[in-house]
Amino acid sequence: MTEPLKVAIVGSGNWGSAIAKIVGHNVLKSDDFATEVKMYVYEEMVDGRKLTEIINTEHENIKYLKGHKLPENVVAVPDARDACREADILIFVLPHQFVRRICSNLQGHIKPTAVAISLIKGFDVHDKGLELISNVVRTMLSIDCAVLMGANIASEVAGENYCEATIGCKKPDFGKLLKKLFQTDYFRIVVVEDEITVELCGALKNVTATGAGFVDGLGYGDNTKAAVIRLGLMEMVKFCEEFYPGSKMSTFLESCGVADLVTTCYGGRNRRVAEAFVKTGKSIPELEKEMLNGQSLQGPPTAAEINIMLKAKNMEDRFPLFTAIHRICIRELEPQKFIDCLKNHPEHM
Ligand SMILES: NC(=O)C1=CN([C@@H]2O[C@H](COP(=O)(O)OP(=O)(O)OC[C@H]3O[C@@H](n4cnc5c(N)ncnc54)[C@H](O)[C@@H]3O)[C@@H](O)[C@H]2O)C=CC1
């Protein structure tokens, strides 16, 4: 008889809390998993009380996922090491900006046999260039790391509206176990082996969604947004071919690809803030603070991260959409010029 596997969730934001609801319920349905799920919560005071205390008494993350109850077997823990020390499966789901800090805190304080899955959309930047977030987890913690990405706006998933997600995992047995941990009747999972492309799709679509928000802010209609989505997808594919050769085209047709691109370009936070950026003239950090109540935007920082590499390799003109989006975010380019970028895209030359 093998021991049931202990699961810990590293992160408790908007998506982290939605996934805690799913995982908390699923562990109760299978003998493979221990019933308690520890969730690392970055401690803060909300209405004069500690957020961990609120989650553990009211079973709701009232700041990041209001209106959705979490199962009572999900226990909020303010110390990442305490949350993860005994875990066999670590689910990483926090804004990508914090991953290195968390991993460095966890080094030497997790089971050497643990495995991980990253739900994080973004890149890590270091002096040698870009790094996949899953690779930061793999190298800093010396453990295996799969990924889960998809068209998954957190509040809709928490509301149990039907949707799909893609798990990228090279090892079939691990993939099967992860599917058991995440799939529900309203959250349907496809497991593919092409884990790098799954992760790249998740990171890059946030950049395109920022561009979709710009055209909304400029008052253009759905045809223009469809052009942004198409050109963005072309650049996503090209980015993968150029820097991570070996992608399967079929991966772009999974939920992590086209579907996530569409949902984020219509319903996501990146789109919403980018629209306000054009309409109000305020800066991205200002709007993030005003509009997101502590949630974190991934598109503009990801655009900056990939631009460091494109610039270093003298390849900005081969990715004009990604480049223009970054330059608009940092106010190097007027938002109105975005339309010129679309008109003059190499696709039309
Ligand atoms: N929200 C969504 O609809 C979806 C988000 N994702 C991805 O999931 C990842 C996590 O996103 P969310 O859960 O939505 O986060 P979020 O956008 O709600 O971010 C806020 C979280 O960051 C934490 N935080 C703030 N400062 C911190 C620090 N110094 N150290 C550690 N944590 C800190 C906050 O406590 C809170 O838990 C991102 O990569 C995002 O792109 C993926 C699918 C859907």
Ligand SMILES: O=C(CO)COP(=O)(O)O
């Ligand atoms: O990743 C997401 C949906 O799949 C969420 O996108 P936003 O961060 O733009 O809300």
